Amino acid sequence: MLVMVVDSSTPAVTAALVHVADDTDDPQVTVVAERVTVDGRAHGELLAPQIQQALADGGVAPGDLAAVVAGTGPGPFTGLRAGMVTAAALGHALDIPVYGVCSLDGIGHGRPGRLLVATDARRKEIYWAVYDDGARIDGPAVDKPADVAARVHASAAAGDGADRYADVLGLPVVPPLYPSARALAELAADRVRAKAPGETLTPRYLRRPDAVAPGTRKPALP
Structure with a gap:
């Protein structure tokens, strides 16, 4: 197939x-x-x-x-x-x-041991999840790298966010990045x-988009 x-x-x-x-x-x-x-x-x-x-x-x-x-x-x-x-x-x-x-499962799947998967979320944050022998046990979530480092215990990290913030996370980085x-x-x-029925795809944004609808115009005259 x-x-x-x-x-x-x-x-x-x-x-x-x-x-x-x-x-x-x-x-x-x-x-x-x-x-x-x-x-x-x-x-x-x-x-x-x-x-x-x-x-x-x-x-x-x-x-x-x-x-x-x-x-x-x-x-x-x-x-x-x-x-x-x-x-x-x-x-x-x-x-x-x-x-x-x-x-994130596409990075952590099949990886041995306790693994932190982190991708770049911009705004100096990361999207992250934790895997134990390939199975997700925590996340996904979005946080500052320092907050994740204080919360998560893992033996290694993968993903482009893990690579970008390796000094903060304090974990050896292993492939893949993506x-x-x-x-x-x-x-x-x-x-x-x-041949299961198809699904309505639900995006995991985890936070609101940067772009917002403009507010109501204020009258120019008193």
Whole structure:
């Protein structure tokens, strides 16, 4: 079963064509083609062409897809929204199910030991979660790195936020820096194999967007 995986929760704009084996006795997930561009200001411009490129690299047509898997964040509002809207639109156009996965899980999944996953949330904050042998046991949340360092006990950290604030977190940084398309697909694989109904994607913004609607104009005259 061919699946398109998209994630735009971090500066790594990701589109990957993934094969999910439908044999439950051999449940392999294989990346067929992948396009990743690290650019935190061009999610909307990059993602759709990268989906087309991944399909072309894999030698398949959009109609060959069985499902779409989307990273649901947490992530900055504009970038995260671009990926989720694109995933929902692709699923709707092809009439195939769309499944959401926490993007931090795409970093922590399958990693041994106690791991802090942190991505850059801007405003000198990080989105974070804690994993124990690949299973999330705390988070996701958004906080100052110093607050996370005081609260969380882990043996290592992963993610671009962990790398950026390594001196504050005080943990050795291990890969990956960004969500893995294969990990996101593995986390959704049971739903893909079961042909479960598609989901309404719910973004994990964790805080209000920077942009706000303008308030009511004050009269110029007394």
